[in-house]
Amino acid sequence: MKNVYGCTLEDLEEYFLGIGSKKFHAMQLFSWLYEKRIESYSEVTNIKKELLDALEKEYSIERLKIVDIQEDTDVCKYLFELFDGEHIEAVLMRHDYGNSICISSQVGCNMGCRFCESGRRKKVRNLETYEMVLQLLMIEKLLGERISHVVVMGIGEPFDNYDNLIHFFQIINHPKGLAIGARHITVSTCGLVPKIEEFSDFPLQINLAISLHAPTNELRDSIMPINKVYPLDKLIPTIKRYLDKTNRRVTFEYILLKDINDSCECAEELAHLIKGINCYVNLIPYNETNNLEFKRTNTIQIMRFYDILKKNNVNVTIRKEFGGNISAACGQLRSKKEEL
Ligand code: SF4
16 A cells, blocks of 8 residues: 655645545645644544545555664664564764754665675665655654754665655655755765766755765775776766756765775875865765674774875865764664664
């Protein structure tokens, strides 16, 4: 059965028109769902009961279950149980500029990045739009505070679930939906070139982050299998075209892995690779896990790497670390309850 939290305003308008009713009921319903935050159709007072009964037969209003919550300083990780018994995680981070949530887009992931815990389980399925919307809605309810920023960087490759992702953006960005400004939404991809091209035509000004993690094909091939399909000589020109078309800025994510991609030579190569691109580089200190062999770069080398980029006039930041103690940090989320 479909779920109402997967419907854009246009979907609902189509639904009401399709049953011979009025389009404006869609806006009324949207406002009940996202402004008044109802949990049952019986709370709706300005749409006829017959219409609501018909709607309920078509679209469930049921929410997911949160089956575990782990907290650390300024971070909280939520384990969701989906209706088919699968599990995914989302992470809330409290920043000084507001609450930010990192959501998952798939159960498992097929991209196989070697340093990533989330990708150890192969993709089972894409998340439906409503499963992405409900991660946000339910955490906001538990928190009792507004979530102002959303990043799609949890379990899964978001561009491998493109259509559902776009619907998710349309719902959370809509002024009568969750009204999250496009500039407060970021999607991260490991580099699916055709989808980056497609995304350049998407009208909302959503931020794009590219998981780069290596400055040469040889190195990137060895840690990110996707590079064999879309190597840097395809990826970088695509990003340049994306920037020309959209006039936006892109963020390059770069996880520093000890003795793999953290040398001063790598920093110089990286600066050369992205020269002239309107971008930020986000250096991410690696969070070690028991299951993977990679080690964390020490602080002195992180700073050397940072300084080389700075010296080359690259806009660079070192990501503030969140959630390492509860495996809620980048690349540590899992989609199997028993592994937690
Ligand atoms: S880093 Fe992202 S794309 Fe790569 S395996 Fe992990 S979840 Fe998938």
